Amino acid sequence: MTGMIAAASSGTADASYFARAERREAWSFALLALPGLVVIGLLLIVPVGWLFVLSFIGKDGGVSLENYARLAQPVYVITFVTTFQIAGIVTLGSILLGYPVAYLLSQLSPRAAAICMIFVILPFWTSVLVRTYAWLVLLQRRGLINSWLVSLGIINEPIPLVNNFIGTTIGMLHVLLPFMILPLYSSMKTIDGDYLKAASSCGASPMRAFWDVFFPLSRPGLFAGTVLVFILSLGFYLTPALLGGGRVSMWSMQIATNVSTYSNWGAASALGVLLLVVTIAILAALNKVFRVDKLYGGR
Amino acid sequence: MKVPVSIRGLSKKFGSFEALKDINLDIAPGEFVTLLGPSGSGKTTLLQVLAGFVTPTSGSILVAGEELLTRPPHQREIGLVFQNYALFPHMNVFENIAYPLKLRRLPRSEIETRVRGALDMVRLSQFIDRPVDKLSGGQKQRVALARAIVFEPRILLMDESLSALDKKLREQMQIELRHLHERLHTTTVFVTHDQREALTMSDRIAVINNGALIQFDTPRAIYDRPRTRFVADFVGETTFLPVELGTSGGASVFGTPLRLPDHAGAVAAAQSDSWLALRPEKLALSPAASPETNVNSFSAVARETIFQGDSLLVIAGFPDGQSIAVRLVPQEANRGLVPLPGQPIHINVHRNDSILVSGDV
Numbered sequence: 062m063t064g065m066i067a068a069a070s071s072g073t074a075d076a077s078y079f080a081r082a083e084r085r086e087a088w089s090f091a092l093l094a095l096p097g098l099v100v101i102g103l104l105l106i107v108p109v110g111w112l113f114v115l116s117f118i119g120k121d122g123g124v125s126l127e128n129y130a131r132l133a134q135p136v137y138v139i140t141f142v143t144t145f146q147i148a149g150i151v152t153l154g155s156i157l158l159g160y161p162v163a164y165l166l167s168q169l170s171p172r173a174a175a176i177c178m179i180f181v182i183l184p185f186w187t188s189v190l191v192r193t194y195a196w197l198v199l200l201q202r203r204g205l206i207n208s209w210l211v212s213l214g215i216i217n218e219p220i221p222l223v224n225n226f227i228g229t230t231i232g233m234l235h236v237l238l239p240f241m242i243l244p245l246y247s248s249m250k251t252i253d254g255d256y257l258k259a260a261s262s263c264g265a266s267p268m269r270a271f272w273d274v275f276f277p278l279s280r281p282g283l284f285a286g287t288v289l290v291f292i293l294s295l296g297f298y299l300t301p302a303l304l305g306g307g308r309v310s311m312w313s314m315q316i317a318t319n320v321s322t323y324s325n326w327g328a329a330s331a332l333g334v335l336l337l338v339v340t341i342a343i344l345a346a347l348n349k350v351f352r353v354d355k356l357y358g359g360r
Numbered sequence: 361m362k363v364p365v366s367i368r369g370l371s372k373k374f375g376s377f378e379a380l381k382d383i384n385l386d387i388a389p390g391e392f393v394t395l396l397g398p399s400g401s402g403k404t405t406l407l408q409v410l411a412g413f414v415t416p417t418s419g420s421i422l423v424a425g426e427e428l429l430t431r432p433p434h435q436r437e438i439g440l441v442f443q444n445y446a447l448f449p450h451m452n453v454f455e456n457i458a459y460p461l462k463l464r465r466l467p468r469s470e471i472e473t474r475v476r477g478a479l480d481m482v483r484l485s486q487f488i489d490r491p492v493d494k495l496s497g498g499q500k501q502r503v504a505l506a507r508a509i510v511f512e513p514r515i516l517l518m519d520e521s522l523s524a525l526d527k528k529l530r531e532q533m534q535i536e537l538r539h540l541h542e543r544l545h546t547t548t549v550f551v552t553h554d555q556r557e558a559l560t561m562s563d564r565i566a567v568i569n570n571g572a573l574i575q576f577d578t579p580r581a582i583y584d585r586p587r588t589r590f591v592a593d594f595v596g597e598t599t600f601l602p603v604e605l606g607t608s609g610g611a612s613v614f615g616t617p618l619r620l621p622d623h624a625g626a627v628a629a630a631q632s633d634s635w636l637a638l639r640p641e642k643l644a645l646s647p648a649a650s651p652e653t654n655v656n657s658f659s660a661v662a663r664e665t666i667f668q669g670d671s672l673l674v675i676a677g678f679p680d681g682q683s684i685a686v687r688l689v690p691q692e693a694n695r696g697l698v699p700l701p702g703q704p705i706h707i708n709v710h711r712n713d714s715i716l717v718s719g720d721v
Contacts, residue, residue, distance in 0.1 A: 262439065263460035277450045
């Protein structure tokens with residue numbers, strides 16, 4: 062590209078030269094984006110479009126809505142509700158657990174924060190499968206947690222912590238927590254400490270200053286984290302499949318069953334399309350709730 | 361509201377580093393005091409102690425006779441204006457200024473009236489509904505000021521509040537702040553490293569260096585009678601000439617006996633490590649030694665002349681090699697006085713403008 066610029070600069074700098082230079086800049090940006098666009102186009106838009114088409118094709122090969130009609134069956138309705146329950150609880154849990162951690166990280170010195178950040182990111186370095194089996198070991202009937210609770214006298218009998226709703230939620234919470242902490246941390250990092258001092262000099266107690274100033278300014282991170290965790294939970298497969306022990310049925314598992322057990326691509330596609338539509342609707346709704354677009358616009 | 365502030369024996373150590381060394385400062389009710397010093401001198405630390413964000417190692421601050429240090433920051437009733445404004449970005453102009461009033465649970469109508477009053481005071485009434493990111497630097501500064509005065513604080517603190525503004529706007533704001541202070545008479549502590557700003561705005565200036573209070577005086581006294589070499593050097597342009605003390609108590613520079621001012625400080629300052637501090641604008645040039653009895657006259661050689669628009673700076677050299685600047689007003693009457701490079705001249709200073717300062721700190 063340096064060659065192109067050098068060649069062009071030998072000409073006169075008239076209006077057409079500047080127009081050419083501007084076009085060239087636009088093109089170079091387009092070129093930078095091209096590989097990504099190609100990958101997204103080939104690997105995302107085409108398959109999703111294909112699934113979308115498939116979902117409207119019935120068993121006989123003709124256009125039909127039977128795949129969507131099937132979704133009204135109780136088994137799907139129950140799965141649908143369970144999926145959203147788990148996603149909701151996991152998201153809420155990750156906010157409650159992640160917000161204080163992110164706050165602490167944002168207030169630490171850069172050095173201390175870097176060290177603590179390793180512990181947040183560390184789980185990313187091990188596979189989800191390994192971590193999920195680790196939870197299985199910890200949570201099972203004769204697992205570490207149950208034996209501790211019994212030996213401490215908190216409970217008499219081991220309680221079922223795995224192969225159920227609780228186990229699934231704990232496992233997913235663990236896997237998804239960094240996705241809440243990281244965006245929260247990066248948005249909290251940008252909040253100038255002087256804002257809190259200013260609030261304090263205005264007469265706000267530390268608690269008041271937090272709720273009036275810090276919390277609203279951390280909303281972009283909270284929004285990003287919430288969206289990430291919620292949407293990732295909706296499509297979670299591995300953890301609920303292993304820690305749910307077959308008792309927790311999530312949307313993604315229904316899709317898998319339809320494909321691998323029944324080879325019913327049409328039904329699986331309809332499930333996928335519905336999940337996508339609902340996800341987009343939730344994103345739009347969350348955007349309204351958090352008012353991210355208006356955050357820096359005052360009233 | 362006018363309250364006196366009395367700072368007593370205030371010290372702050374960060375580890376082994378002494379940020380503040382036994383500061384004693386008495387601020388009169390309604391006074392505008394500037395803490396002036398280079399960066400790292402401790403002036404901002406002192407302001408942070410006043411605001412409550414830094415806990416001192418020892419000492420006491422009495423506001424209207426009552427201890428301030430034991431109060432948490434949000435109960436100190438101190439208005440604070442930051443260098444970077446620190447306006448809440450998620451609130452508009454009205455909400456920012458109304459915030460301290462909301463915290464005090466004032467009725468809505470009173471909040472409205474007070475915010476409008478404060479905005480009038482900083483001449484920003486038409487911006488009441490503006491988001492703060494749609495304001496210029498000067499406007500943000502005014503909003504920050506309005507937010508700091510709207511709840512009628514006992515003390516107003518300003519931390520390098522004007523230094524982010526460009527020169528013209530800064531000078532305009534200095535005058536405006538001064539006028540505002542004349543209306544409100546809130547006891548004000550202003551922190552700056554800009555000596556001109558300090559001279560322009562203050563009732564009194566506290567010069568701080570290395571955590572210690574060096575001199576606390578009116579702007580005129582700070583400028584005309586600096587007590588130490590540091591103060592003379594930091595405030596205004598100064599040339600220092602080494603003073604030799606004679607056995608009979610007389611002082612001389614380059615072998616020429618000095619004629620000293622009448623005021624007492626001059627003689628007291630004449631210690632072993634003394635310097636003659638000369639300001640460029642208080643010097644005059646003549647071809648021959650001045651015959652006047654009230655004038656000290658030193659011979660030198662002109663080196664160069666620098667045109668600065670509103671003044672001409674003549675740089676001259678003494679026999680020992682030290683250079684000195686003389687400021688001439690570039691008016692017609694002075695035309696004949698401008699020497700050529702290499703020309704021998706005499707530099708004259710009235711004995712009352714001959715300041716003796718001590719060399720330490």
